[in-house]
Amino acid sequence: MTTVLLENLTKSFGEVRALESMTLEIRDGELVSLLGPSGCGKTTALRLVAGFERPTGGRVLLDGNDVSTVPPSKRNMGMVFQAYSLFPNMTAAENVGFGLRVRKESSEKRSRRVGELLEMVGLAEAAGRYPHQLSGGMQQRVALARALAVEPRVLLLDEPLSALDAKVRGQLREEIRRIQTELGITTLFVTHDQEEALALSDRVAVLSNGRLEQVGTPPEIYGEPETPFVAQFIGTMNRLEATVTGPGHVEHEGRRLGVDAVRDRSAGEKVLVLVRPESVEISEPGEAGNGHPRNGMVEGRIVGRSFMGPVTRVKVSNGAAEAITADLPSRNAHSLKIGDHVSARFDPANARVLSLDE
Numbered sequence: 001m002t003t004v005l006l007e008n009l010t011k012s013f014g015e016v017r018a019l020e021s022m023t024l025e026i027r028d029g030e031l032v033s034l035l036g037p038s039g040c041g042k043t044t045a046l047r048l049v050a051g052f053e054r055p056t057g058g059r060v061l062l063d064g065n066d067v068s069t070v071p072p073s074k075r076n077m078g079m080v081f082q083a084y085s086l087f088p089n090m091t092a093a094e095n096v097g098f099g100l101r102v103r104k105e106s107s108e109k110r111s112r113r114v115g116e117l118l119e120m121v122g123l124a125e126a127a128g129r130y131p132h133q134l135s136g137g138m139q140q141r142v143a144l145a146r147a148l149a150v151e152p153r154v155l156l157l158d159e160p161l162s163a164l165d166a167k168v169r170g171q172l173r174e175e176i177r178r179i180q181t182e183l184g185i186t187t188l189f190v191t192h193d194q195e196e197a198l199a200l201s202d203r204v205a206v207l208s209n210g211r212l213e214q215v216g217t218p219p220e221i222y223g224e225p226e227t228p229f230v231a232q233f234i235g236t237m238n239r240l241e242a243t244v245t246g247p248g249h250v251e252h253e254g255r256r257l258g259v260d261a262v263r264d265r266s267a268g269e270k271v272l273v274l275v276r277p278e279s280v281e282i283s284e285p286g287e288a289g290n291g292h293p294r295n296g297m298v299e300g301r302i303v304g305r306s307f308m309g310p311v312t313r314v315k316v317s318n319g320a321a322e323a324i325t326a327d328l329p330s331r332n333a334h335s336l337k338i339g340d341h342v343s344a345r346f347d348p349a350n351a352r353v354l355s356l357d358e
């Protein structure tokens with residue numbers, strides 16, 4: 001069942017087209033992230049769903065009903081903002097119960113509901129504190145509880161973690177997912193953080209310049225990008241412009257490479273071969289690597305080395321082509337040094353291919 005449907009949604013601000021014919025369905029109980037760089041239209045889409053903006057074209061449907069012109073207060077949606085937006089003169093409990101008080105719920109029901117939600121977000125002991133007495137993470141937990149207090153049909157989250165430090169952001173991300181799953185509430189989450197979107201979501205919708213580039217599960221978005229933008233924006237990607245030379249082979253920078261994904265493509269076709277850094281091996285020049293056929297992407301010298309905990313990122317360049325990036329288990333990379341002469345290789349099965357005109 002589709003809870004929310006954005007149907008050919010378009011929004012213009014004067015001559016600026018912020019959103020272009022966007023169609024996206026969000027199913028019952030699903031958490032979908034709108035992911036993209038600043039200015040891509042993701043917050044505009046969220047505001048259209050919430051009712052804070054009216055679409056220039058298209059519709060917003062909730063459970064099959066067109067709510068495009070329905071005011072925000074009548075849409076039965078809860079919203080959490082980036083900047084918390086708590087009432088400074090109210091305690092945490094009063095903030096959480098505000099919506100229930102506006103709806104004239106009994107004090108008994110308000111008290112019970114507020115207690116349940118503060119317990120759910122781990123702030124039962126902070127019920128009597130004011131916002132200035134709470135950390136950023138605690139304030140955002142209060143904001144989340146407040147949005148959930150009125151039992152909304154849909155939860156909307158607008159970059160709710162971006163103002164927090166990395167450790168708190170990770171903790172609260174897990175809390176949001178736990179609570180969303182526990183309640184089974186349909187959720188639309190806006191973020192520019194790829195890791196956040198991939199970790200939280202059932203599906204991710206990637207936007208660029210007001211257009212929807214791809215919608216899919218996190219493994220699909222990461223492992224099977226459908227456009228060069230998605231491939232470049234999600235994580236790190238090695239991009240090799242090449243020409244198909246025959247079934248299963250391409251030529252790149254004068255090198256013949258095996259690529260399984262071009263078996264059905266025509267000779268002479270210009271393609272973009274995409275290889276994730278974790279699929280790249282570093283070996284001595286001329287070695288095949290692990291006893292299996294490997295492609296020599298480039299032979300050159302290590303020009304960069306970054307220790308990242310369990311992974312060490314290594315860059316290899318021959319001075320002509322763009323440097324190749326490899327993510328290696330740190331236990332295997334301790335002997336590699338800047339200036340070492342090596343070969344960067346990948347398995348022919350571990351490459352994604354797009355036409356250069358896609």
